[in-house]
Amino acid sequence: MINNTTKWEVEDVPNDAFLYVRVHKDKIESKGVSVGLPKPSAFKNTPETGPDLSSDWNKYSTPQLSREHIGKEYRHGKDEFKNPSDFFIVSFKVQDILDLDLNQKIEHSPRQDNFPDELQGSPWNHSHCSIIGDAEERRVRMIDVANWEIKP
Amino acid sequence: MTATIKSVVGLNRTIQIKIGNDFYQIPDELSEIASEIRDSKKILNLKYDWDSEGALSVPQFVWERAVKTLISYSKWIWENKGVILVTPSIDALADGSIDIMWNGTKGRLLLNIRNSPISEAHYYGDTYEGKNKFKGVIKNLNEVQTFFAYWLTEFLQ
Numbered sequence: 001m002i003n004n005t006t007k008w009e010v011e012d013v014p015n016d017a018f019l020y021v022r023v024h025k026d027k028i029e030s031k032g033v034s035v036g037l038p039k040p041s042a043f044k045n046t047p048e049t050g051p052d053l054s055s056d057w058n059k060y061s062t063p064q065l066s067r068e069h070i071g072k073e074y075r076h077g078k079d080e081f082k083n084p085s086d087f088f089i090v091s092f093k094v095q096d097i098l099d100l101d102l103n104q105k106i107e108h109s110p111r112q113d114n115f116p117d118e119l120q121g122s123p124w125n126h127s128h129c130s131i132i133g134d135a136e137e138r139r140v141r142m143i144d145v146a147n148w149e150i151k152p
Numbered sequence: 153m154t155a156t157i158k159s160v161v162g163l164n165r166t167i168q169i170k171i172g173n174d175f176y177q178i179p180d181e182l183s184e185i186a187s188e189i190r191d192s193k194k195i196l197n198l199k200y201d202w203d204s205e206g207a208l209s210v211p212q213f214v215w216e217r218a219v220k221t222l223i224s225y226s227k228w229i230w231e232n233k234g235v236i237l238v239t240p241s242i243d244a245l246a247d248g249s250i251d252i253m254w255n256g257t258k259g260r261l262l263l264n265i266r267n268s269p270i271s272e273a274h275y276y277g278d279t280y281e282g283k284n285k286f287k288g289v290i291k292n293l294n295e296v297q298t299f300f301a302y303w304l305t306e307f308l309q
Contacts, residue, residue, distance in 0.1 A: 024203045029241060034255045040262050041245045076206030086204060100282070136262050136276035137287055144281060 008110040008126050011059075015095040019055035019106070019129055020066040020149060022087040028152055038090060038146055040139035051134035055092070057108065060127035063089040063149035074121030081121065089150040096145035097131065104133035169223075172216045176223050184239040185226050189219045192242035195250065208248035211267060218242060218250040218265040221273065221293050225304060228296045233305045259307030261286070265293075275300070279307060 013019075027042035029035050045053050056066040071084040094106055111125040118124050165180035169189060178186045195210050202209070222240065229235050240254040248267035254260060261277030271293045277286040286303055 024205075026203065027243075032239070032241065032255050033257070034260075039241065039243050039251070040253055041243045041251055044245050044247065075204045076201050078201070082204045136264050136274050137285070140260065140262050140276050140278070141282055 007112065007115065010110065011108045013057060013094055013106050013108050013129055015093075015098065017094045018058040018091045019094060019097075019131065020058065020061060020063055020089050020091050021053060021055045021131075021146075022066065022070060023090055025086050025088065025152065028088070034143075036152070037143055040136070040143065042090075043139045043142045045134065052130040052132040053134075055129045055131055056125070056127040057129050058091075058127075063091065066127075067150055069123060069125060072121075072123040079121065088148070088152055090146040091149045092131075092142070092145055092147075097142070100138075100141045100145065102133060102135070102138050102141065104131060104138065106131055171219055171223075172212070174220075176220075178223060178227065179230055181236055182226050182230060185222065185237070188239050188242060189222065192219060195242070195244045198244055202244075203246060205246065207244075207246035208267070210244050210248050210250060214248060214250055214265055214267050217271060217293060218252060221263070221265065222252055224296050225301055228301055229305050232301075235305050235309055237304060237308050254304070254308045256308040258309070259284070261304065261308060263290075277303060277307065 023038045023042045027039045029037050029039050043053055045051065066089055067084050067087060070082050070087050073082050074080060075082055097104055097106065107130045109128050109130045111128045113119060113122045166177040167180060167183060167186045169176045169178060169186060192215070196212060196215055198209050200209050201207060226237055229237055238254055238256045240252045243251040243253065245251060250265045252263045252265070259277060259279040261275060263273050263275045265273050273290045273293060275287060275290065278284055290297055290300060
């Protein structure tokens with residue numbers, strides 16, 4: 001299937017793929033039995049973009065590239081780049097997410113805003129995938145299957 | 153909350169906390185929870201885009217609703233069951249809501265206080281790895297719901 005807003009084909013994401021998700025430094029547990037783990041808030045998306053969680057597919061990205069990509073993005077509504085060192089990276093195996101049996105869907109959703117002219121602050125991303133579904137249970141259970149790739 | 157003052161009420165030491173216009177007496181045994189509540193006030197200093205990704209600030213009424221709920225359940229369980237709950241984390245979310253997350257040795261529970269005029273909270277708990285799931289919505293946060301308090305008592309010590 002061709003996404004009309006991009007030159008990249010939307011592909012099926014296999015169950016043995018890995019997805020990289022950014023975790024803001026303030027969303028890491030600092031005390032108690034879960035110290036060092038992402039908080040449930042790490043897996044809540046911003047209200048502007050709906051009930052899906054952005055991730056990067058390991059077919060086209062690495063944990064390092066995923067973090068570097070953050071530094072090419074503008075902060076929301078500003079002409080100011082994000083600081084990649086404010087973020088850390090966890091990975092999820094697609095099969096592990098599906099095994100949680102929470103009716104979550106994973107869709108490849110490559111980003112090429114303003115194609116064919118890439119805009120500063122809104123970098124293209126071939127690896128972008130959406131993890132769709134949002135509930136308290138999802139946010140808790142995702143912690144169980146997350147693995148640090150770039151940890152604090 | 154503007155101040156935390158230790159006082160003596162009868163034979164029981166209490167901690168007094170001001171939340172909004174109300175004062176709350178918290179048993180000294182729950183001092184760690186009181187401390188977490190005090191620390192959580194920094195949530196109110198978060199400005200729009202505090203996570204660089206468009207996160208909303210948390211309204212005062214959401215924070216007050218969250219900490220009052222935490223106090224109500226912590227006190228009820230202490231006074232009725234003699235149990236001190238594990239101290240939860242109080243955390244801001246990008247949509248302006250607040251999570252209260254308890255991680256106990258037997259179980260865990262996430263209570264999300266919505267950024268909404270409607271006073272309700274959604275919860276999910278289990279005994280880890282998705283076992284013995286406990287989830288739903290608390291429609292009335294102004295009164296302790298005993299079924300919810302019993303679950304906290306059983307699994308979140």
